[in-house]
Amino acid sequence: MNRKSTATPRGGPETDVQPPRLDAPVPDDGHGPEGTAAERVGPRAAGLPWWANPRVGLVVVIAVLVLGFSSARPAFLDVELTLVPLQRDIAVFAVVGLAQLAALSLGHMNLAVGRMAALAAFSAGLCYDRFGAPLVVGLVVALVVGALVGALAGGIITATGVNSFVVTLALDFGLLGVVALLYDRFAGGVAFSVRPPGLDALRSDTFSDYCAGSVCGPPVPLLVPFALVALLAVGLFFGRTRQGREILMTGSSPRAARASGIPVGRRIVTAHALSGLLAGLAGFMLATANGAFSASIGESFLLPSFLAPVLGGTLLAGGAVSAFGTVLGATLTSVIQKGLNLLQFEADALQIFIGVVLVVALSLDRIRQVLAERRGVRP
Amino acid sequence: MRVRCSQLVKVFPGVRALDGVDLDLRPGTVHALLGENGAGKSTLIKVLTGVHRADGGTVTLGEDGETRTVAFSRPLDAQAAGIGVVHQERNLVPSFSVAENIALQALPRRAGVVDRAAVRDLARRCLAQLDLDLDVDQPVAELSVAHMQLVEIAKALATDSQVLLLDEPTASLTADEADRLYAVVRRLREQGHVVVLVTHKLEEVFAIADVVTVLRDGRSVAGSVPLATLTRGDVVDLMVGRAHTELELSERSVDRAGTPALELRGVSTSVGHRGIDLAVHRGEIVGLYGLVGAGRSELVRALLGLDSVTGGEVLVDGDAVTIRSVGDALRRHRIGYVTENRKEEGVFLTQNLARNVAVTVWDRLARFGLVRDRDEKDLLATYRDRLGIRLSGPDQLAGQLSGGNQQKISLAKWLAADCSVLVVDEPTVGIDVRTKAAFHELIVELADQGLAILLITSDLPEMVTLADRVAVMHERRITGELLNSHHYTSMSAQVIRLVHGESAVDDPPAA
Numbered sequence: 109m110n111r112k113s114t115a116t117p118r119g120g121p122e123t124d125v126q127p128p129r130l131d132a133p134v135p136d137d138g139h140g141p142e143g144t145a146a147e148r149v150g151p152r153a154a155g156l157p158w159w160a161n162p163r164v165g166l167v168v169v170i171a172v173l174v175l176g177f178s179s180a181r182p183a184f185l186d187v188e189l190t191l192v193p194l195q196r197d198i199a200v201f202a203v204v205g206l207a208q209l210a211a212l213s214l215g216h217m218n219l220a221v222g223r224m225a226a227l228a229a230f231s232a233g234l235c236y237d238r239f240g241a242p243l244v245v246g247l248v249v250a251l252v253v254g255a256l257v258g259a260l261a262g263g264i265i266t267a268t269g270v271n272s273f274v275v276t277l278a279l280d281f282g283l284l285g286v287v288a289l290l291y292d293r294f295a296g297g298v299a300f301s302v303r304p305p306g307l308d309a310l311r312s313d314t315f316s317d318y319c320a321g322s323v324c325g326p327p328v329p330l331l332v333p334f335a336l337v338a339l340l341a342v343g344l345f346f347g348r349t350r351q352g353r354e355i356l357m358t359g360s361s362p363r364a365a366r367a368s369g370i371p372v373g374r375r376i377v378t379a380h381a382l383s384g385l386l387a388g389l390a391g392f393m394l395a396t397a398n399g400a401f402s403a404s405i406g407e408s409f410l411l412p413s414f415l416a417p418v419l420g421g422t423l424l425a426g427g428a429v430s431a432f433g434t435v436l437g438a439t440l441t442s443v444i445q446k447g448l449n450l451l452q453f454e455a456d457a458l459q460i461f462i463g464v465v466l467v468v469a470l471s472l473d474r475i476r477q478v479l480a481e482r483r484g485v486r487p
Numbered sequence: 488m489r490v491r492c493s494q495l496v497k498v499f500p501g502v503r504a505l506d507g508v509d510l511d512l513r514p515g516t517v518h519a520l521l522g523e524n525g526a527g528k529s530t531l532i533k534v535l536t537g538v539h540r541a542d543g544g545t546v547t548l549g550e551d552g553e554t555r556t557v558a559f560s561r562p563l564d565a566q567a568a569g570i571g572v573v574h575q576e577r578n579l580v581p582s583f584s585v586a587e588n589i590a591l592q593a594l595p596r597r598a599g600v601v602d603r604a605a606v607r608d609l610a611r612r613c614l615a616q617l618d619l620d621l622d623v624d625q626p627v628a629e630l631s632v633a634h635m636q637l638v639e640i641a642k643a644l645a646t647d648s649q650v651l652l653l654d655e656p657t658a659s660l661t662a663d664e665a666d667r668l669y670a671v672v673r674r675l676r677e678q679g680h681v682v683v684l685v686t687h688k689l690e691e692v693f694a695i696a697d698v699v700t701v702l703r704d705g706r707s708v709a710g711s712v713p714l715a716t717l718t719r720g721d722v723v724d725l726m727v728g729r730a731h732t733e734l735e736l737s738e739r740s741v742d743r744a745g746t747p748a749l750e751l752r753g754v755s756t757s758v759g760h761r762g763i764d765l766a767v768h769r770g771e772i773v774g775l776y777g778l779v780g781a782g783r784s785e786l787v788r789a790l791l792g793l794d795s796v797t798g799g800e801v802l803v804d805g806d807a808v809t810i811r812s813v814g815d816a817l818r819r820h821r822i823g824y825v826t827e828n829r830k831e832e833g834v835f836l837t838q839n840l841a842r843n844v845a846v847t848v849w850d851r852l853a854r855f856g857l858v859r860d861r862d863e864k865d866l867l868a869t870y871r872d873r874l875g876i877r878l879s880g881p882d883q884l885a886g887q888l889s890g891g892n893q894q895k896i897s898l899a900k901w902l903a904a905d906c907s908v909l910v911v912d913e914p915t916v917g918i919d920v921r922t923k924a925a926f927h928e929l930i931v932e933l934a935d936q937g938l939a940i941l942l943i944t945s946d947l948p949e950m951v952t953l954a955d956r957v958a959v960m961h962e963r964r965i966t967g968e969l970l971n972s973h974h975y976t977s978m979s980a981q982v983i984r985l986v987h988g989e990s991a992v993d994d995p996p997a998a
Contacts, residue, residue: 357846
């Protein structure tokens with residue numbers, strides 16, 4: 109017997125459908141047509157015209173600001189006075205931004221990013237102070253402690269299903285007390301006074317202090333490579349590895365992720381552990397830059413941690429990140445801060461300015477989205 | 488109120504979604520709006536309801552004597568003009584009561600606060616118009632899908648809509664529920680409303696519509712033609728644009744002697760199934776039929792670890808297994824699940840197509856732990872060709888595809904994972920005739936290649952076309968199993984008996 113389809117087919121499935129039209133979009137029931145290549149890790153880059161790319165805007169704004177500041181205050185281009193400390197700031201805040209990016213990739217937040225950095229820095233300081241550990245051991249301990257605390261946050265979020273905002277907020281309060289108690293108990297105050305060998309070089313040297321014959325390195329602080337390694341590792345992780353991609357998929361739709369065989373719970377723990385690890389690295393870097401492992405490490409991290417990735421085009425909603433954009437975002441905020449400092453703005457006025465930048469940047473993101481929608485693209 | 492559109496044009500970049508559409512909606516008629524996915528139906532509705540502005544053409548309201556030309560710039564304008572729409576996606580607030588939802592768009596107020604008594608009165612009035620008896624204080628979340636749909640219609644009536652646009656109203660309704668909806672539609676027609684029905688189901692069109700408009704590639708190829716003058720074949724020809732032939736699939740034989748690829752023995756689940764026995768062999772399509780709510784999807788979700796199996800045995804290739812998650816099913820037992828919930832679970836709407844297809848196989852694609860974009864794109868190209876997915880490029884987002892193509896992406900990821908058992912849940916809901924036929928052939932082809940397929944569908948003709956065996960579920964139990972004769976009349980009679988808990992044997996199986 110033959111089976112009659114209720115429908116109206118011709119031929120096999122291959123011949124049945126028109127050949128894919130690579131040039132013309134399909135007017136699919138109101139969903140708009142699509143666009144060009146994606147270069148952000150994740151969605152929404154597809155279909156947006158190049159001018160809507162947040163990174164392009166950032167580069168332009170940074171260039172304009174640098175030109176403006178240096179013509180108003182030539183000291184802005186002074187290597188020792190401005191450029192070296194500026195690079196150090198950018199390096200630290202880029203890593204802080206990457207720590208937040210790891211949580212944002214899921215559509216989560218890590219409000220404890222500063223306190224995780226503080227605990228990690230304490231751990232490193234303790235190693236140096238009590239055990240006379242070499243510099244690198246302290247670094248490793250800081251990373252491990254950061255990752256463990258991050259994994260704890262991720263574990264609580266997975267196990268309880270409570271929003272990451274609430275969990276990391278609670279964790280932040282808890283760690284605030286823990287860090288203060290620990291310094292009190294082990295450092296007898298608010299900082300370790302010991303400095304392991306090599307810390308001072310890492311703190312103040314640049315590659316120009318190291319010469320092979322008459323050829324010296326560029327005036328780049330020794331801390332900068334830490335941020336570069338973090339940038340490359342995070343970019344590679346989210347762009348190329350199965351785990352990173354699965355985290356992004358989880359961020360864009362947890363239900364679809366579960367129904368597609370992604371171990372959602374484990375990915376949430378991984379993302380938060382990465383967030384904690386990077387926070388630990390940032391804590392170590394800031395302690396090095398300050399020359400002291402103190403309880404105040406990380407106090408200034410929270411706002412910049414969001415500013416850098418969001419300026420760079422990472423979605424708060426999850427599913428799309430840009431590691432490179434995060435570095436640009438950190439650069440922009442550091443340049444503004446440095447420039448306004450040189451122009452002798454007061455610290456309070458500076459805060460206002462940074463707040464305004466955040467609102468403007470986020471509005472621009474929304475405007476880009478609306479413009480893109482007008483062009484028929486559904487982000 | 489009469490609504491006339493003439494030569495409507497709507498242009499999206501690179502595409503004329505509407506390219507000269509005429510539509511004449513007369514009071515007291517049921518007007519079917521037909522067309523394949525992408526023909527422009529949704530765009531037309533969005534223009535009529537003020538979501539999009541037309542780039543050309545006119546919309547006029549009113550009878551011959553006094554007409555006015557309108558151009559809605561916001562949905563509220565269309566609503567004020569008496570055009571209401573019931574979308575496929577439910578637009579109700581689940582935690583609000585029936586009455587609150589119905590009155591939401593124009594809440595009666597007294598002294599600045601919501602007048603609850605007036606809200607209830609309004610809701611009761613609207614429900615009475617539909618001849619419906621619902622508790623207006625019940626939260627919408629507690630209603631069945633069918634009732635939600637009716638509440639949405641009542642909500643449209645609350646704003647005094649003369650024109651009601653129903654987008655795929657019966658997509659998730661059972662036959663009985665659909666009948667009730669048809670009764671409501673007829674009632675509205677008698678009251679002088681225009682009901683515009685957007686649907687893929689021709690049975691439905693011929694059951695209740697008076698007039699039909701067919702869209703193809705953004706043009707109206709049949710503009711407001713009385714349905715009485717057309718046959719079913721005519722309508723299909725108009726939609727597809729060429730004469731069609733009935734599909735004749737070659738006869739299939741299934742070897743049921745070996746070990747089943749997937750077997751359930753006395754399985755019970757945390758969602759209430761008891762003593763479920765079911766087996767699917769290699770190369771076999773087993774249909775699992777039942778009413779919406781019979782517990783079919785819930786059974787496979789429990790099987791795949793999305794809920795839990797609490798008793799009995801699950802055997803894959805004869806070995807008793809415990810499946811804890813979809814990942815477990817996929818990687819250890821090569822079982823794939825094409826979900827019925829395409830938009831929320833089937834695809835990642837905001838991710839690109841390459842990733843949507845490769846999501847199940849990244850571990851296989853990775854070299855030294857790193858996945859290359861090129862490998863993903865090659866994979867997508869393979870399934871684009873094999874399944875005939877219409878896409879513009881691998882960076883297109885899944886949310887930008889039509890429903891049928893999204894469904895193919897959702898299927899492609901399981902094919903890419905090289906599954907040997909595939910559970911396919913309601914594969915053709917909301918999909919146009921042409922794509923539906925392609926899907927049917929595809930499913931048969933997969934079975935011919937040796938996949939064991941468990942097909943869940945509420946579409947009886949589809950079941951009779953595709954399945955080799957049909958198991959019928961009623962209230963979370965298997966009430967019977969039939970060899971499919973592929974003979975629609977006798978099969979449907981037997982299946983319906985089982986659905987209602989009666990034995991199928993009184994009616995001798997047709998050969």
